[in-house]
Amino acid sequence: MLNVPSQSFPAVGSQQRIAPAGQSRNKVVLKPGHSLLDWIRLTKSGRDLTGLRGRLIEVTEDELKKHNTRNDCWTCIRGVVYNVSAYMDFHPGGEAELMRAAGIDSTDLFDQVHRWVNYESMLKECVVGKMATKPNPAPQGLPPPPPSRLEPSTAAAPISKDHRPRYDWFQTDATVNIVVYTKRKIPSSGCAVVDLQGDTLRVEMLLGKMSYLLHWRLSSEVQGHVDVQKANLDGNVQVCLHKSVKDKWTRVGQPLELHDSFIQSKDHGLFYRECVLVSKTEVTHDTQIFRLQLPPCSRLHVPVGRHVYLKASVQGADVVKPYTPVDHTLMPPAQSSVEIGSYIHLMIKIYPDGVLTPHLANLPIGAPLSVGGPQGSFSLRVLRDVTHLYLLAAGTGFTPMTRLVHLALQDLTSIRKTKLIFFNRQERDILWRSELDELCMKEERFEVEYVLSEPADSWTGTTGRIDSHMLQNFLEKPENSKCLVCVCGPTAFTELAVQYVRQLDFSEEEIHAFQG
Numbered sequence: 001m002l003n004v005p006s007q008s009f010p011a012v013g014s015q016q017r018i019a020p021a022g023q024s025r026n027k028v029v030l031k032p033g034h035s036l037l038d039w040i041r042l043t044k045s046g047r048d049l050t051g052l053r054g055r056l057i058e059v060t061e062d063e064l065k066k067h068n069t070r071n072d073c074w075t076c077i078r079g080v081v082y083n084v085s086a087y088m089d090f091h092p093g094g095e096a097e098l099m100r101a102a103g104i105d106s107t108d109l110f111d112q113v114h115r116w117v118n119y120e121s122m123l124k125e126c127v128v129g130k131m132a133t134k135p136n137p138a139p140q141g142l143p144p145p146p147p148s149r150l151e152p153s154t155a156a157a158p159i160s161k162d163h164r165p166r167y168d169w170f171q172t173d174a175t176v177n178i179v180v181y182t183k184r185k186i187p188s189s190g191c192a193v194v195d196l197q198g199d200t201l202r203v204e205m206l207l208g209k210m211s212y213l214l215h216w217r218l219s220s221e222v223q224g225h226v227d228v229q230k231a232n233l234d235g236n237v238q239v240c241l242h243k244s245v246k247d248k249w250t251r252v253g254q255p256l257e258l259h260d261s262f263i264q265s266k267d268h269g270l271f272y273r274e275c276v277l278v279s280k281t282e283v284t285h286d287t288q289i290f291r292l293q294l295p296p297c298s299r300l301h302v303p304v305g306r307h308v309y310l311k312a313s314v315q316g317a318d319v320v321k322p323y324t325p326v327d328h329t330l331m332p333p334a335q336s337s338v339e340i341g342s343y344i345h346l347m348i349k350i351y352p353d354g355v356l357t358p359h360l361a362n363l364p365i366g367a368p369l370s371v372g373g374p375q376g377s378f379s380l381r382v383l384r385d386v387t388h389l390y391l392l393a394a395g396t397g398f399t400p401m402t403r404l405v406h407l408a409l410q411d412l413t414s415i416r417k418t419k420l421i422f423f424n425r426q427e428r429d430i431l432w433r434s435e436l437d438e439l440c441m442k443e444e445r446f447e448v449e450y451v452l453s454e455p456a457d458s459w460t461g462t463t464g465r466i467d468s469h470m471l472q473n474f475l476e477k478p479e480n481s482k483c484l485v486c487v488c489g490p491t492a493f494t495e496l497a498v499q500y501v502r503q504l505d506f507s508e509e510e511i512h513a514f515q516g
Contacts (some may be wrong), residue, residue, distance in 0.1 A: 305378025394489030
């Protein structure tokens with residue numbers, strides 16, 4: 001499927017399904033002159049990439065099936081048909097991977113592999129048209145469906161006994177307050193994402209793999225900031241809007257797309273808000289922490305193990321990459337209520353020949369950056385009753401581990417031991433080494449081991465690459481223990497590590513791979 005070539009695709013902080021054993025999705029070596037930037041130049045050259053000389057057509061399912069060869073390859077993503085024949089030699093997954101989508105609706109296939117790729121921008125010159133819609137007559141003899149609930153009253157009856165969240169609202173002369181009853185115990189890391197853009201309010205609750213969305217065009221004008229309060233134990237989240245004019249509202253507003261829906265997070269789509277780069281802090285010779293400030297009308301609580309997306313325009317094309325947020329230090333002090341959800345920190349390795357990271361490295365302080373999400377499959381439920389947490393990280397695959405370490409040591413008293421084995425090329429590549437070493441000295445429940453593949457002569461630690469013998473010594477399964485092994489790094493590392501962990505008799509439920 002579609003991809004963005006760079007040394008770190010997908011970014012190691014991303015979360016994608018790991019391929020089954022023996023089904024690696026390795027990149028191919030592209031021919032010279034077939035990079036992403038070369039593709040961008042081709043799309044701007046004026047060449048007809050559709051074969052239709054600018055016409056847009058309606059494509060039937062039978063017509064789509066006919067275009068299934070190397071030199072005549074059409075595919076459909078979310079109802080739009082693209083001629084991807086010209087993209088064959090530019091696709092970093094190789095021709096065979098792209099041909100899996102030939103002549104079919106490849107939306108599900110695309111979402112399984114890398115749904116975050118901004119294909120609309122990359123393939124906008126390849127649009128053939130839209131899929132023809134089939135009439136779907138209602139079944140005979142069935143009554144029409146009941147009208148959907150658009151707005152609850154303050155005395156709304158509770159929904160039947162299920163796990164679906166619900167909401168209510170009340171107001172004062174100066175405020176409108178929306179209360180979401182999540183029916184979950186909310187962890188300290190939070191789960192609320194709130195965005196107020198103009199007269200549109202979007203409130204999303206990230207609850208495991210599910211997402212509860214409230215989405216309105218507001219009844220009246222409000223001030224440009226929001227307050228979010230959460231009650232961790234009873235699972236209530238309150239969003240407070242400040243009215244511009246003191247008057248009474250008859251309803252919160254006009255419901256918009258997917259309002260009051262409770263579906264899988266990925267199905268709510270990506271939502272972007274414009275943040276501001278406020279600082280860069282050097283971590284190693286090629287890695288920095290970017291501190292981004294959200295708009296005053298947004299609050300973003302990224303759950304542990306989830307990632308966000310950065311979007312930037314590079315040479316006229318939108319480039320999107322996923323990154324896992326970190327805290328500003330390994331074990332940060334408690335944040336003030338003003339800071340919570342107002343800033344996001346991203347640890348980013350700069351690749352000189354990358355597509356996005358050189359652009360990020362050259363951004364001045366105060367520059368805008370679009371941040372989308374959060375998304376991801378990791379759920380804190382997998383940590384329930386875990387006694388031994390093992391973290392296998394390579395390079396910037398360390399990023400999702402940072403908040404896991406903090407969570408395990410500060411909030412999860414059931415975890416008796418957290419062990420990190422950290423693979424890097426050279427000693428200078430080790431991220432937050434001084435903080436990790438200091439934490440080892442202070443916290444008896446935490447251990448770290450560094451492994452270098454290109455060590456200097458002065459290195460006295462472990463050397464080599466990941467193998468089963470190394471992991472056998474690292475992964476222990478004490479009696480009466482419950483273990484979880486988390487893995488993150490480049491794709492080849494992750495797939496190999498998971499294979500070795502399985503060979504050591506760890507079950508699928510005891511392994512989580514942040515695919516990189």
